[in-house]
Amino acid sequence: MSDPSSRLSAAVSPNGGGEHRQRFSEVLSALAARPNPAVSVGDALNAFGDRAFGALMLLFAAPNVLPLPPGMSAVLGAPLLFVAAQLMLGRPALWMPRFICERSLSRDVFVLLTDKLSPVLNRSERLLRPRLGVMFSPIPKRIAGGACLLLAIILFLPIPFGNMPPAFAITAFALGILERDGLATLVGWLAAVGSLLILAAISSAIVAGVTAFLDHLWGILG
Template sequence: MAENETVEQIVDALREEASGDGDVSVGDVLDRIGKRGFGPLMLIPALVVVTPIGGIPTVPTLFAMTVALLALQVIFGRRSLWLPRVIRDRALARKRLMQATDKARPVARRLDGLFGKRFEALTRPPAPRVAAGLALMLCLTIPPLEFIPFAALLPVSGIALLGLAITLRDGLVMALAWIISILGLIGGAWLMISG
């Protein structure tokens, strides 16, 4: 990620990708924001999933599968991230992605204003691998939670915070993300058992 890049700039890059014709594939998004690192690859899709797009059946599960595959690669120390063609080729209508980035932009602007570069030691290695491990566990709870209205927002919020902490190198957010992620795992398990 560029040294002074903001979440808003990353959302703008995604919006630029959505501004053409036809559909946008997961591969297009990976190519556009993947070189910025693992943080944005968790954060930006999570911001999209918490918009009305997340209510479309299978979207949260596709998000979970994608983040889980990327998280595994981070855990094992891969430098460049890879997705199988079946996921890379999955498409989303540009109009819907444009609407999602329009809704995410004010949130991104607020995030940039509130957070950034505090207690950076908590975001340095091995923190990204720990975050990837937590994200992987959260991803495993998303497919069954998709059957309970809005329940997937719990683990998605944890993933978004982990991505935000890595993206903005904010250790205070990383500590909060660990707490929210653990609560998300406990809450997700409780919802699955009681639901």
Template sequence: MERILNRLDDCADQQSTVSVAGAMDEIGNRSFGPLILLPALLVITPIGGVPGVPTLFAIAILIFAVQVALGRDSLWLPRAIRNRSVENDSIHNATQKARPVASWLDDHTSERLTALTRRPAPRVAAVMVVLLCLTVPSTEILPFASLMPMSAIALLGLAITVRDGLLMALGLIAGAAGLIGGVWLLISY
């Protein structure tokens, strides 16, 4: 995680603004992980209790997950999002604030059971993420019920980002539980 932050800092050192496309280029083939991790984490916060927010974030995650499930090597983003830029000072401030969390994650995760993070594992995880995203609208019946599928999505995003096979296995198990819970809510109501 700290290597990703270092890459973003280096990118910000080279230019006055950093576009979303430029940040994704710097992160490289790990960009899918953070693109599903970050929105899922936002839904896990109190903002996830606002009606409609979990579904909105699930749609955003779904756009990325479908592309990975289909085997795309690079992720497509609408031009309006790709070209959005942030001042380099904002990038530096954000990476500095994220460093303690990144350091903790680096200390508690590792590239273990890497067979579960190599192809086709990211595609399998992406299919699980797609299915979990499809359950989110039904979970909005109950406040914060979207925590279950979004927690599994966040775990899968983290596993892909840090290439931790143990987290991948746990994410897939949590995803299966989230699917069962989401389907049960859909059938029950």
């Protein structure tokens, strides 16, 4: 039986043949199986190679669909800003600054996230296939990158209950990019519109609540 590091090397090696195109969930499991005490952004960037755009978007967006401890959305959202911005600019290869590459999660946390995500990812990957290739032409892809950047900014902000909808939308975009599945990208667009509508509703409710409280307070003081 091969060890986790050899499986991971095969996943990214240019000469790995069919293994080079391992599914996202398989590479993620190989990362989680390594004995290292932590998994950094740089580790993930190296592991996914030429699929880094879709893979890192998925890696940092998908956990936000799940309930997470306070502050985790900011930790996971910061790298998303860099990835989405470069996708919008049409960069052929993903570059990340050193301070982002050095960000890491402890192995225990990474394994926990992997265990929670793997069943959903496995089911999703069975449904995905290359289709509607026009969605991945340079201009539509850059527009999608712009949408993901806006969603990543929303995800990064401390908005109550505002993390899950944009995270789901970015996850759909990322799956579409990874598997060149235009249908997943269309789901991402629908989810993006839904996220903005939900954000508008939440923002309106917060503003209305604060206004009502201030009016009530002003009435008491007056």
